[in-house]
Amino acid sequence: MTSPDADTLPVNRLLALLAARDYEALRPHLHRQPLEYRESLYAAGERIEFVFFIETGVGSLVNTMKNGQAAEVGTIGNEGVVGLPLVFGDDRAPTSVYIQVPGEGLRIKASLFKRALARSPTMQVVMLRYAHALFNQVAQSAACNHFHSLEQRCCRWLLMTRDRMDSDKFLLTQEFLAMMLGVQRPGVSIAAGGLQRAGLITYKRGAVAILDIDGLMKRSCECYAVSKKEFDRLLGG
Amino acid sequence: MTSPDADTLPVNRLLALLAARDYEALRPHLHRQPLEYRESLYAAGERIEFVFFIETGVGSLVNTMKNGQAAEVGTIGNEGVVGLPLVFGDDRAPTSVYIQVPGEGLRIKASLFKRALARSPTMQVVMLRYAHALFNQVAQSAACNHFHSLEQRCCRWLLMTRDRMDSDKFLLTQEFLAMMLGVQRPGVSIAAGGLQRAGLITYKRGAVAILDIDGLMKRSCECYAVSKKEFDRLLGG
DNA sequence: CACCTTATGTGTGGCGTCGAACATAACGGC
DNA sequence: GCCGTTATGTTCGACGCCACACATAAGGTG
Numbered sequence: 001m002t003s004p005d006a007d008t009l010p011v012n013r014l015l016a017l018l019a020a021r022d023y024e025a026l027r028p029h030l031h032r033q034p035l036e037y038r039e040s041l042y043a044a045g046e047r048i049e050f051v052f053f054i055e056t057g058v059g060s061l062v063n064t065m066k067n068g069q070a071a072e073v074g075t076i077g078n079e080g081v082v083g084l085p086l087v088f089g090d091d092r093a094p095t096s097v098y099i100q101v102p103g104e105g106l107r108i109k110a111s112l113f114k115r116a117l118a119r120s121p122t123m124q125v126v127m128l129r130y131a132h133a134l135f136n137q138v139a140q141s142a143a144c145n146h147f148h149s150l151e152q153r154c155c156r157w158l159l160m161t162r163d164r165m166d167s168d169k170f171l172l173t174q175e176f177l178a179m180m181l182g183v184q185r186p187g188v189s190i191a192a193g194g195l196q197r198a199g200l201i202t203y204k205r206g207a208v209a210i211l212d213i214d215g216l217m218k219r220s221c222e223c224y225a226v227s228k229k230e231f232d233r234l235l236g237g
Numbered sequence: 238m239t240s241p242d243a244d245t246l247p248v249n250r251l252l253a254l255l256a257a258r259d260y261e262a263l264r265p266h267l268h269r270q271p272l273e274y275r276e277s278l279y280a281a282g283e284r285i286e287f288v289f290f291i292e293t294g295v296g297s298l299v300n301t302m303k304n305g306q307a308a309e310v311g312t313i314g315n316e317g318v319v320g321l322p323l324v325f326g327d328d329r330a331p332t333s334v335y336i337q338v339p340g341e342g343l344r345i346k347a348s349l350f351k352r353a354l355a356r357s358p359t360m361q362v363v364m365l366r367y368a369h370a371l372f373n374q375v376a377q378s379a380a381c382n383h384f385h386s387l388e389q390r391c392c393r394w395l396l397m398t399r400d401r402m403d404s405d406k407f408l409l410t411q412e413f414l415a416m417m418l419g420v421q422r423p424g425v426s427i428a429a430g431g432l433q434r435a436g437l438i439t440y441k442r443g444a445v446a447i448l449d450i451d452g453l454m455k456r457s458c459e460c461y462a463v464s465k466k467e468f469d470r471l472l473g474g
Numbered sequence: 475c476a477c478c479t480t481a482t483g484t485g486t487g488g489c490g491t492c493g494a495a496c497a498t499a500a501c502g503g504c
Numbered sequence: 505g506c507c508g509t510t511a512t513g514t515t516c517g518a519c520g521c522c523a524c525a526c527a528t529a530a531g532g533t534g
């Protein structure tokens with residue numbers, strides 16, 4: 001057997017929610033790997049080969065239109081798992097997941113994950129609870145994308161990312177943020193400039209630092225607080 | 238035992254997908270009830286008491302903001318079930334479901350549905366497959382709400398409703414459609430007027446008739462075809 | 475150092491929807 | 505028939521973002 005890369009105490013919050021024996025069943029098959037900027041963890045329409053438990057960094061659940069326009073419909077960090085379609089009993093999805101903020105995660109083969117899940121009703125309970133949390137987040141995003149301004153959504157995104165990074169600094173270009181928010185890059189430039197002038201953040205060539213969390217929350221839409229509360233309810237504060 | 242209202246051969250497509258013994262387990266507890274215009278089948282944040290298998294009519298999965306703005310993030314018809322949070326092991330959700338086009342459905346107590354589901358892995362498979370289909374629809378809506386014009390989304394909505402009604406005529410006011418699409422009512426008035434002048438639909442005081450399906454598809458965004466294809470893949474054409 | 479690549483800032487016209495107000499018209503009840 | 509209610513049609517200025525173009529600036533590489 002290969003030597004497992006996962007720690008005895010999991011960093012990933014979803015793994016931490018598993019019963020000890022469920023975690024031990026997965027652990028031999030978990031392999032740590034870096035998650036790199038713009039990397040795809042699975043692509044729309046293609047068979048999902050690996051499941052990822054993110055430890056640091058942030059992945060974006062993205063829906064891409066036929067003309068290439070893309071919009072983020074959900075985010076996944078150290079609270080979750082990339083490969084939810086397998087929990088639904090499917091092996092592919094019409095969405096993709098990209099790494100938006102680089103970090104590290106634990107990888108397991110889809111077949112091994114499916115087998116472990118099928119054998120453990122307690123693991124199913126945890127994974128389904130997370131599925132509901134993400135479902136609700138996507139539903140919130142659907143409304144948020146429609147109603148809220150670019151600046152509000154920028155603030156929301158920065159706050160969500162900070163929570164998942166456990167850090168006030170992380171790597172992120174305006175270009176990529178614009179793609180995720182489904183807007184033009186100059187729009188992000190203007191919004192980010194405003195936030196910087198207001199002393200809420202600073203940034204420089206792909207590196208962002210958050211200075212004033214409360215200020216960001218005031219400028220953010222309610223979706224940040226709603227989504228956070230819902231995750232806490234389902235996955236424990 | 239009360240006499241069941243459900244037919245031997247189910248009208249609801251999700252019930253039809255169940256194994257015979259799974260359907261028979263539910264059938265004694267299913268009671269037919271009318272689904273009335275604007276009726277709420279469950280409300281955000283409140284305990285879900287009943288699960289509904291829609292036979293005719295259309296329900297909208299709606300996310301409501303604190304200021305009262307509401308947007309539809311998914312629709313449920315005779316292909317699905319209202320009460321998905323129970324499949325996720327939860328008894329409440331931050332979204333609500335309203336009847337947007339009146340019809341009929343079969344109601345079952347949440348506790349009885351949960352018990353039947355827990356006892357039957359084969360029923361779980363079917364319900365999870367539907368959960369994935371709806372998840373993908375919500376993800377599609379999130380991007381659609383952001384990118385596509387009001388007219389495109391009107392066309393999409395009319396086409397989706399037609400599929401679920403198995404009829405080219407149904408009851409629907411512009412006022413309510415505007416609320417679901419998260420736009421102002423005058424916007425729908427203009428869009429609907431354009432579609433009527435183009436000979437694609439007619440309508441009169443809350444009654445819509447679809448005249449030209451192909452024409453509507455041409456004016457619709459791709460999201461109609463994408464969503465339909467995905468449902469067919471997961472639930473069988 | 476010069477140079478290329480990448481990241482960010484700024485400007486212009488245009489379109490779509492908002493937000494609000496007002497007008498018309500159909501149906502229902504009495 | 506009259507009248508209140510409900511449904512639909514139309515207008516207006518305002519604002520946010522699009523689409524596109526171009527300018528500036530900070531890194532990496534030779």
